[in-house]
Amino acid sequence: MLRSLYSGVSGMRGFQTKLDVIGNNIANVNTVGFKGGRVMFKDILSQTVAGVTPSIDGTKGGVNAKQIGLGVSISAVDTIHTPGSAMTTNVPTDLRIDGDGFFAIKATPDQEQPYLTRAGNFTFDANNQLVTVDGMYVTDSGGAIIDLDTIGNVTAFSISNAGELITVDDTGATANTGVFIGVVKVPNPAGLEKIGGNLYRQSPNSNDSGTPISDFLGLANDAARGTGAIVSGQLEMSNVDLTAEFTEMIVAQRGFQSNARIITTSDEILQEVVNLKH
Numbered sequence: 358m359l360r361s362l363y364s365g366v367s368g369m370r371g372f373q374t375k376l377d378v379i380g381n382n383i384a385n386v387n388t389v390g391f392k393g394g395r396v397m398f399k400d401i402l403s404q405t406v407a408g409v410t411p412s413i414d415g416t417k418g419g420v421n422a423k424q425i426g427l428g429v430s431i432s433a434v435d436t437i438h439t440p441g442s443a444m445t446t447n448v449p450t451d452l453r454i455d456g457d458g459f460f461a462i463k464a465t466p467d468q469e470q471p472y473l474t475r476a477g478n479f480t481f482d483a484n485n486q487l488v489t490v491d492g493m494y495v496t497d498s499g500g501a502i503i504d505l506d507t508i509g510n511v512t513a514f515s516i517s518n519a520g521e522l523i524t525v526d527d528t529g530a531t532a533n534t535g536v537f538i539g540v541v542k543v544p545n546p547a548g549l550e551k552i553g554g555n556l557y558r559q560s561p562n563s564n565d566s567g568t569p570i571s572d573f574l575g576l577a578n579d580a581a582r583g584t585g586a587i588v589s590g591q592l593e594m595s596n597v598d599l600t601a602e603f604t605e606m607i608v609a610q611r612g613f614q615s616n617a618r619i620i621t622t623s624d625e626i627l628q629e630v631v632n633l634k635h
Contacts, residue, residue, distance in 0.1 A: 456585020
C-alpha cells in the first residue's frame with residue numbers, strides 16, 4: 358500500500374484539529390480574559406529504506422541514509438498567555454491585571470485549592486461578597502472570601518493598583534482596609550488546564566506537583582513575585598487576533614485540500630495497479 362495514502366490521512370487529521378482550534382479562538386474573540394490556542398505539528402517517525410554507508414579510509418565518500426517520512430502528528434496544542442487589550446468600563450468591580458498573574462476563585466468558601474482566571478468582571482452579591490458572574494467567590498491575598506460586611510459600614514469603595522480595598526464609611530471617612538485581592542502567579546501558565554467558564558486549574562505541569570496552587574497566592578503589583586498591577590474599571594479582552602486567525606484558517610484549509618489531493622492521487626495510482634491485469 359502506498360505510504361502517501363496514510364501520510365495524506367494524517368495531514369487531514371492534523372489540519373482538521375487546527376481548524377477546530379481556530380474555530381474556538383474566533384468564537385471567543387469577545388470573551389473576557391480568553392487566551393487563544395495554537396496547534397503545533399511534528400513529523401512521524403521516518404522509515405529507513407537504506408542505512409548510512411560510512412566513508413572508507415578517505416578513498417570513498419560516505420553515503421547518507423535514505424528515509425521516507427510517514428506523515429504528520431500533533432505535537433502540542435498550546436495556550437498563548439499574551440495579554441489582551443484593555444476595555445474601559447468605569448465599573449469599580451471590573452478588574453484587569455496589567456501584567457502576569459491570575460485572580461483566585463473558589464466555588465465554595467471551604468474549597469482548598471482555588472481556580473484561576475484572567476476574567477475580572479466581578480460584582481458584589483446580596484451578602485456583600487465579591488463574586489464572579491457565576492457566583493463563585495473571589496479570594497484575597499490570604500485565600501479568604503472578600504466580604505464587605507466584615508470590614509464595617511461601607512458606603513463606597515475603590516480598589517488600588519495593589520488590589521487593596523479602600524472604603525468610605527457613613528461618616529465620609531476613608532480607610533485602608535488591609536484587604537488585598539489575591540493574585541496567583543504560577544511557574545508555567547501554559548500548563549494550566551482549562552475547565553470552562555474562563556477558569557483554569559493546576560496540573561502537574563503548571564507547577565511543582567508537591568506545591569499547592571495556594572502557595573503561589575499573594576499580592577498584586579509585587580516586583581519580587583513579578584505580578585502585575587490591578588487596574589479598576591477596566592477588563593482584559595480576548596487576546597485573539599482575527600487577522601492572524603483568518604490567515605491561519607486559509608493555510609489550514611489549503612493544507613487540508615492538498616492532503617485530500619494526495620489521497621485521491623494515491624487512489625488513482627492504486628487503480629492503475631489494479632488495472633494492470635486487464
